[in-house]
Amino acid sequence: MPSSTVENYLKRIYIEQQAEPVGDIVSMKSLAGAMGVTAGTATSMAKSLADSKFVAYEPYGGVKLTARGRSLALRVLRRHRLIECLLVEALGLDWSEVHDEAESLEHAISDKLLDRIDEFLGFPSVDPHGDPIPTADGEIRQSALTALTEVQEGAEVRIARVLDQDEQFLRFVDRHMLRPGTRARVLAHDHAAEAVTVQSGKLPAVTMGRTAAAKIMVELIKS
Amino acid sequence: MPSSTVENYLKRIYIEQQAEPVGDIVSMKSLAGAMGVTAGTATSMAKSLADSKFVAYEPYGGVKLTARGRSLALRVLRRHRLIECLLVEALGLDWSEVHDEAESLEHAISDKLLDRIDEFLGFPSVDPHGDPIPTADGEIRQSALTALTEVQEGAEVRIARVLDQDEQFLRFVDRHMLRPGTRARVLAHDHAAEAVTVQSGKLPAVTMGRTAAAKIMVELIKS
DNA sequence: GATCGAATTTTGACTCATCAAAATATGATA
DNA sequence: TATCATATTTTGATGAGTCAAAATTCGATC
Helix, strand or coil, X not given: XXXXXXXXXXXXXXXXXXXXXXXXXXXXXXXXXXXXXXXXXXXXXXXXXXXXXXXXXXXXCEEEECHHHHHHHHHHXXXXXXXXXXXXXXXXXXXXXXXXXXXXHCCCCCHHHHHHHHHHCCCCCECCCXXXXXXXXXXXXXXXXXXXXXXXXXXXXXXXXXXXXXHHHHHHHHHCCCCXXXXXXXXXXXXXXXXXXXXECCCCCEEEEHHHXXXXXXXXXXX | CCCHHHHHHXXXXXXXXXXXXXXXXXXXXXXXXXXXXXXXXXXXXXXXXXXXXXXXXXXXXXXXXXXXXXXXXXXXXXXXXXXXXXXXXCCCCCCCCHHHHHHHHCCCCCHHHHHHHHHHCCCCCECCCCCECCCCCCCCCCCCCEEHHHCCCCCEEEEEEECCCCHHHHHHHHHCCCCCCCEEEEEEEECCCCEEEEEECCCCCEEEEHHHHCCEEEEEEEC
16 A cells, blocks of 8 residues: 555655646656655655666656556545545535645545545536546546636636635635636726736625636636 | 654543453553553553653553543544444445554644534534543543343343444444344343343344354443 | 755665564563 | 473664755746
């Protein structure tokens, strides 16, 4: 059984790999940063993950998941996201507080219980943040989404996914009714101010910075 | 934060202490046995638990929880038992399969989530096996129960608690409708055969060995 | 090509939890 | 009281995961 440390590294590598603009390869620096350990620790873990065939490790290059590593990473992600669903839907926790909880529960839950939860929830395809839930056989369906920053002025969108689990940010999103599933309209892009103005429901419009807006992914309804 | 190993030792010591007929002191041998480690490991953990003031450790004597240790043990037990309730009541798992699951989840759940679960379940006082659930402030109410072996022939009882988490045993109990909450009648004690005969619901009577019967605790309804 | 700064790797050390095996203490019995 | 079986403790070792700091390599620039 891989330890929860190993599971965390693989999950992290998977996520960093997604974020990697090109090449799918994760440097020791970003891995160490993402895991909150020193670079030396990242290197030695990289080697040991490579020994277990979870990653391909290129000295002075970086690390990249093997099929085996990717499969385990997706299983961890599946656990994480199904647990988030459970906490929100069955126990009524707020979506802004479930991330950390899921972070530890994801290593403690059995496959059997997980399947039970999946069934109980009606086999959801995304978690409360709109992140896709890998299937039991290790597939993940990424729907093509657009960042709020890329949407034309005046367009109507449906919020689909929020790419940041930070509690503060999620509460901000909540306050302005920009939670996945809701409709909103992009009112303006201010390139000089690097800001985007959006409006949802009956709420007054809100203006947010580009970097914040870039973390909100949407589907176009009408432009 | 105490590690989950520490939590497990304290929980185990608490349980062994309850089982200790006299003196409340747990020997290294029984601790090692209960934890599935060698005696040397038990000794060194006993010392380190003593360093952290969780137990009083007497060389060549044994170990006994301090108030601090007892408090943590009860918090772990509370987590364990509330999780068992949740798995049975909300997710429909069978009571015979929840023990192992709870065994790992109990170290991964936050106090916040636990309180939420407690509320969601309506503040239950016992888990599916009839084991009392410690309160959030560290109290535990042990109701005075009688073992099936001590009940007079012909008496009617209500099953209150089953003192064995073994899956096989719990399924046996289930098959004969002897789950906590159900009524049953003690038909006979056969001292020579060391056996007890019980009957529940519309099922035919079942005869079980003394040691099995001793693990089923009941309340008297009528003798 | 030589040099410099940044990233990476190596080294040595540490903690936690464990084991096997050797050494020792305890308590009962002769 | 001497002995013996059993329980306990000690000792030395191991693996996982970590850090700090020293050593090395890479890649870009001069």
